[in-house]
Amino acid sequence: MPPLLPFFTTSSSGSPCASGRSALTCRMRCGDACSHDEPNTSDNEYFGDVASTLSRRGLLRTGAVVSVAGIAAGASLGTAGAAAAAPATTAAGLGSRRPGRGEGDGRGLDFVPVEPNTLDALTAPPGYAQAVVMAWGDPLFKGVPAFDVDKQTPAAQRKQFGFNNDFLGLLPLGRGQHLMVVNHEYTTEQMMHRGYDAANPTRDQVEIGWAAHGLSVVVVEEERGTGNLRPVVGHRLNRRLHTQSEFELTGPVAGHALVRTKADPRGRTALGTLNNCGGGLTPWGTWLTAEENFNQYFANGSTVTDPTTLARLKRYGAANATTERKWERFDDRFDLAKEPNEINRFGWIVEVDPYDPTAAPKKRTALGRFKHEAAEPFITDDGRVAMYMGDDERFDYLYKFVSDGKVARGNDANARRRNRDLLDHGTLFVARFLGNSSQAEIDGTGALPSDGAFDGAGVWVPLVNGTTSYVKGMTAEEVLLFTRQAADVVGATKMDRPEDVQPHPRTGKVYVALTNNANRGAAGQAVADEANPRSANKHGHVLELSELGDDAAANAFTWNLLLVCGDPKDPNTYWGGFDPRRVSPISCPDNLAFDPDGNLWISTDGNALGSNDGLFAVPLEGSKRGQVKQFLTVPAGAETCGPWIDEDRVMVCVQHPGEKNGATVENPASQWPDGPGSIPRPGVVAVWPKRR
Template sequence: MSTTDGRIPLPLLPSTHPLGRAAVTCEYRCGSACSHEAPNTSDNAYFGDVVRSIVSRRGMLRAGAVLAVAGAGAAVVGGSAAAAPAGEQGQDRRRPARGLDFAPVAPNTEDRIVTAEGYESAVVIKWGDPVLPGAPAFDFDKQTAAAQAKQFGFNNDFCGLVPLTHDRYLMVSNHEYTSESFMFKGFDAANPTEEQVRIGWAAHGLSVVAVERDGRSGKLLPKIDRRYNRRITMTSEFEVDGPAAGSALLRTKADPSGRKVLGTMNNCAGGVTPWGTILSGEENFNQYFANANQVTDPVAKARLARYGLSGGATTRKWERFDERFDVAKEPNEVNRFGWVVELDPLEPDSAPVKHTALGRFKHEGANIQVARDGRVVAYLGDDERFDYIYKFVSTQRMRPGQSRWARAHNKKLLSEGTLYVARFTGDSPASEIGSQTPPSDGAFDGTGEWIPLASGDKSYVDGFTAEEVYVFTRLAADKVGATKMDRPEDVQPNPVTGRVYAALTNNTDRGKPGKEGPTEINPRNGNRHGHVLEWEEKGGDHTALTFSWRLLLVCGDPAATDTYFGGYDKSQVSPISCPDNLAFDRHGNLWISTDGNALGSNDGLFAVATQGPERGHVKQFLTVPIGAETCGPVIEDKFVLVSVQHPGELDGASADNPMAHWPEGGSAQPRPAVAVIWKPGRKIGE
């Protein structure tokens, strides 16, 4: 439904949370991070004129350098203002971009998946469904840790597919966190039982599930595959590799080697590597560790605080049943989380690996681009207010093919290389930033550089050893003056154009007293709706140390003056708020899932062309049920997968008082699930 002027109406869902998300979700998911002070208290300011003069002396691209039109063979060249990509000069916009020929879904608050007209949806797998042979049928009222360890975990986020044969895949899902008051009736948050805690341990981690597409129905059907299906939980063994493996900073009483870790937690986004493995990011790990307030050593206390640890007991009370979650008793266990994990679903007996070379912070995920010279580049976001964007460039080059020899080599590529952090510079006067409209040159744009932090056992940061850079990456990035961002989440290279995109979800603290104000790269005070960043490495070389950037989207209500949609007619776009996960289709269109829609409607999945006359034309493809977040989109020609996380998670709701019932309907408890969407007889978006 739309109004007579083409604008989509916004039915509002009341919320007391400043970002539209339920407070109960914030408590379980990130330890209510937004209600606490942001842990980045460094005084590194936004670099403007000073950095531009340094940039000039180094011969970097001038501020405002043009973004090349990738795919057309154009190079990045200098200029006094950023040239507008195709689509910003008033061309005919009546024909939809290739792959995006669908009518947008209107915002809504329904307790179901609402798709674009002509599409169908079905659940692939949901919390508690069997994954391993012998798994019992799910019984909400009779859960056990032993059963959960064989069943699909809770609150699935990232979803990735590794092909096996035609229409048969291994689907890997992250299980980010547990919401105990929605898992157990009569739950006493102050006194969880040991069995409830162990169920929580088993409900975290990852699931590997064989799935097969039914060509007749369009559904994606899970299979109990005795060879490949797998559950990774908080008690699974992980290897630590890279330059910090074995460091004294990672050694514990249970693991004096510093090379073996039990479990992975708060796994958010991720990526599929070109060699067929899965990368998974450990994000809000800080909330699982208790009693940082009992630590008295000033250096240790400062390190903990920079990662968001300062309080006493945790929400889940895991520390009561395993002292490794008590930093006063086991100070180094927390250092063993906050890494990028690599899992090989094709080798089910292999231990997953935590890669120290990629640094330790609140990883949203990691995504790989193979550079021209064969080295691989991993792009990384640290999901915290005023934190940073990173990249890693491998030392070794990728070997082509999927032979055992090639895969063994490629699985070591993320063990050795150089870790960088980004510094962004805008090209507009400070007086034009924060004025609720784009600068006078018509775009939020500029240049940037990658600042090296460490490579192998060499540190580039004064006062830090290489091991300290990897384990306390945030503090090292503070020291070199990285650019503070508005919660950088998913960072994805476009496989068609080579440009890189980052979702900046929001930052309501920007511009508050004592906090950094608007900058050209983060142009709004009290940024509730977030934005999408686009950059191109110099010469299209992903190993380059400089780049040019611009904002593709400044999200929010299109009627608001502070929103921007790539120069597209704002009366024709879908409202979008809080971009989170990113994905691309084969045409190079960007697909965006949202988390915490601050406009009052359900979260959803959106698509936007990144080039051509439709650039900036945001269209909503689907909405997820009430209380849910849209995660882990996978965009294939024949189908789309979305992870529906925390459905029904509304303030005032609980297992004793469910206020939503997706996916089973009736009076059933809501259950997180993966859903598949398809269009009978047609490809997605056509």
């Protein structure tokens, strides 16, 4: 059995962030965001006391919001709420409540939990087999060379599986085949090139990095008698999209002056997609991919003198001088002094049709621009689509987009054609949380208030619909381009790094992974509140949100904290009411997914308890609600991404294995997945129960 580890160990990673990430990961993944001041300097108040006042007025009661309009008025939310209200008539849900076998009561979770460990291996429960489906450098097309670290070329990498895979999804093809869609978030050049000089990268190294970013579409087929999937090299639907691929800007911002560049004076065709983190799959069969820490790729923001432009850059963390990868030396579009608008063409949700390798991916500007972690859909009661999105930065916000049009049924080519403009028209909202306990009861330790729960209500504050802005002093296009600043204006609630946001496919309840926030409660920063109840929050929490009337189009919601993560021995953790002596320790929740039985699965990023990151499952209903069980751990230095759970297998993306301080090609810190004498390669893994 792997060794048990002490909890609450002090990280030796040298990283300034709350988690167990290495400083190398911080630099390469997010531009060392945690070592810089938070971009959000707004002064949004805590609403626990406001909520108590509203409760006394009869507007907020246990488990329900009685008057959305009253809450909006009482909390001074502005006058735009009526414009965004759902229509009075409703129709059948078009799959908004998909059938399932269970309510997330623990059915299907009869595995033996994996113990915390620091092994350089993917560790699964007893009785399970595993295999690598695909890893960095594997060819997608015939005639492409097999991976060789010393024989890399930009041309080869454009046809090979990219680096640092993150989001993972499967779409059906039939006859045992699936379309596997994967994001490639970022590159770590020190671990990709022998003799890499970070101060002086070569053009080939930079162009390999351009090609290793982006997206992969790969046809995979089921392996008979196992849960493994094998790539079909050379399939006509295989596709690589990278930093030089053409993407179409759509929606209200397309063509705006602030997205026009010398190379694209019409402002409608962007090259590439950057830092793609989480994602989502739509009911009509397309793939949504999120552009997250795009700011780190753009140099010379510090040279900007116009105060409005500089404030916008700072709010997105882009007022830097040089960049880690030095791309600005090889392409002027990454130099803000030369191309000030190029950065505005990143930070969007991108929609890809994986069934059509000729279709240009579309950057959907109606969904707003920020550091998107993911976009996850749910069908409203009247047949529209709601998209839930988190902005992954300390003290940033939770968003929802609701389309104007209804979803055309099906997930075939005809449905994709009929829904092709659906995400270009709708209302973008930001969340404002109302706790039902007074501020005096939220002391920052994580101790429950007197009512025995962290819970309350909230409202979705409308920001923009089409060419109509609901934010004073900002045009509709400005709201979409600089969504963070718009949300500041309306007083959105500052959250502890909202990452993946997943609506339950049957119940419609929405689950939000709040990864951590070391600066909560620090001098000059927002104090703990009921939705973010711990100061110096290094372990994170998971929030459960129920829309008013169980309708994703609602303007208001109730919420509670399902998990307050950390060491179960700490009395200030919380496990949905379950006995903490019978749970696996979990730290830094990141990506979320559901299995066919309705259980929630959670992957972690930067475990601050001393163990490798892992994948966990938790029932949501019944006597086992809150019983967190660890299903796997990933190799040394890696992060658990994905994940994907179906009837036959569990899949994860093993991102940045061996990414530890000082790691290089010459001095690897992991030998996963190829074994002794090899360098680490990020990859996709399938795990399945052995035949008994």
